[in-house]
Amino acid sequence: MGDMARASVLLTGSELTRGAIQDANGHFLAAELTRLGVPPMRIVVVGDDPDDLEAALEEALQLDLLVVSGGLGPTHDDRTVEILAATAGIELTVDEALHAQIEQTSRDAAERLRRPYHDFEPGVRKQATVPVDAAVLGLAGTAPGLVLRAGRTTVVVLPGPPGELRRLWPPAAEHEWVTTVCSRNPQRERRVMRFYGASESAVARALEAAGGETDGIEVGICARDFEIHVDIASEPGRRVAADRLEEDLAQNLGKHLFARDHRPVEQLVIELCSGLGLTLATAESCTGGLIGSRLTQVPGASEAFRGGVVAYDNDVKQVALSVPGSLLSEHGAVSAEAAQAMATGVRTALAADIGIAVTGVAGPGGGTPEKPVGLVHLHVLTPSHDRGQRLEIPGDRDAVRSRAAAAVLHLLRRTLAQS
């Protein structure tokens, strides 16, 4: 680690620390810096208070690379450049070429808004005032993106609005001062293994058994969307060892391993259906449309997905899915029998090759001793398979619904993978 370049990200704006808006830049910059071989050691969000900003900058200037966003506007409370220069002990100067550009943009705006340009001049001068020797990356609106060197630290300064930040990032990433820092780090090869149906601790044990983390191989385990993801990052010299680790894991947890990339399960399902030339229809009770919504997030879902019935009320299960009233009164709407009848009914009603169904008690109300909140029955009916599954899902209404949707998509994926 001694000689590795270390980076951090600093996001400014009281609207972030007050939770008024959701930050969209931290995630983007973290992924980009990781791609460049310098995953940020930390991402810090501070408000507009000058002291807080200065303290955060002082820390960030201990590392090799800093990307700071926000506070580049024309008004008095946009102080990022001013405080950065003061903290780094760099003089400020008006960049005349930049001033000319911003002035032009502002004159156009003034005309559009029918206001005298003179109102804009102070803001123009402020935004054209940059640290001596800073490189200008271009303009987003009237805010310039900058790259500069402050002691040991290369600093990239970007505007806060996500669209503007994303537009000015590429020239920053390609700037010589930035690539020089990144080139100090070994470019890691990254791979992911995704498991379903194995507990996080089972995956952890399999990982230990396979040798776990070793020099030059970083492994992270995390639970996401009810899947367990193993992220493996290996340095160039350790590729073979990483291959071996990956294969050992695959051996050990083979029946749970379902993907080595990031395609969401709904996309895998659509691709499997399309590949097999099969069409799909959904019958949803407690998930209320969530499964259809996830399937249709996939561009081109129409190749396989015909549609579905949200049978929330029991009448609808009878009318739209032809579930016999006698079945409902005998077994109840939350039962293996109802789930199977719903899958059969939707497959027929929508003339699809495959029918899948979910019925359950999402809560908070509606639970009974025999049928508690969290009880869910899934069913998958394909030309070759007829499979039901019973789950007792812990947690609140959202947890029950989202996990039930994930579970039926994985049940279908597994079933189709065996076809």
Added chain:
Amino acid sequence: MGDMARASVLLTGSELTRGAIQDANGHFLAAELTRLGVPPMRIVVVGDDPDDLEAALEEALQLDLLVVSGGLGPTHDDRTVEILAATAGIELTVDEALHAQIEQTSRDAAERLRRPYHDFEPGVRKQATVPVDAAVLGLAGTAPGLVLRAGRTTVVVLPGPPGELRRLWPPAAEHEWVTTVCSRNPQRERRVMRFYGASESAVARALEAAGGETDGIEVGICARDFEIHVDIASEPGRRVAADRLEEDLAQNLGKHLFARDHRPVEQLVIELCSGLGLTLATAESCTGGLIGSRLTQVPGASEAFRGGVVAYDNDVKQVALSVPGSLLSEHGAVSAEAAQAMATGVRTALAADIGIAVTGVAGPGGGTPEKPVGLVHLHVLTPSHDRGQRLEIPGDRDAVRSRAAAAVLHLLRRTLAQS
């Protein structure tokens, strides 16, 4: 400021610093802490590296309140509790009562996954090991939420998965050690005004006209879920002035103002329907179930929502919604006529009082010069109203779908409010 309580948020996990996933907790915790009167001075994200985590904890323990999330799992890279205790100089101990709870949950999981419990035991022991004198907030899965005191700092420890964090937050916010810290700050009265159909800049102008921010009154404007939210925070002495500001805004933008609380639009719709004794059914094409999914997020949705038809394929529009093939061939599936026929069809098919429908081109494919990506037709059919609406929504597939769903829910809300 001297005596004001200062808080910070610390989010842990290399999946965040590597940009593998978008954080969902920082925004939530910032808003919650702001609501409690202690907006975080900073939000810090660090990876799983113990040194980075320790450095971040040392800093955070300079302030009065810390909320830390993530790293509570059973695996080797879940070190938050261990490192927090070491940094704060607090002993760790196995909480036997907690151990019993986690063991029970794990035995159930072991059974469900058909694995021997002893595989889980090490993880159980790890997760039941907590700082001496820590208060247990409850379990999310097998991870306990904790509150403890480390020197001057009250620390709340929560699991990383957003659903689990949100579930364990309320008991944390109400815990005596936390309320004691928050009570040191002046409690601002917070109110929200939510507008739909007005631009952010129109709201900003109306706000200026009404006097805007003044001493002791803080105003934030932000766009969320295609609504514009105005958050007004006033100090005790400024209540009357805040009332006046609120009323001026209501005067000025009355026709766009629809709520003064945070109930989501789908809940307002369910409550309006229930209040009027009307039942509701949905017909969705490009939204694919998203509207039904949002409506059924509301506990008790069954009081008004009967169900819906996801008519993704045109055959389904004909078969399940009785949309005439001639209408589709004449006007196309994305047309005001098709939307109206879908609303009519689902209302009849599912025997509901109200039918709502959405059809559109979500993209990326499927656009034509006459019917570009983003073109959406909505329709709302109630006992007293028959309303269609045409939208051209900019942005990607997700943006088109989510905005179309929001638009039809607001169209129905407005229509019912006039009933």
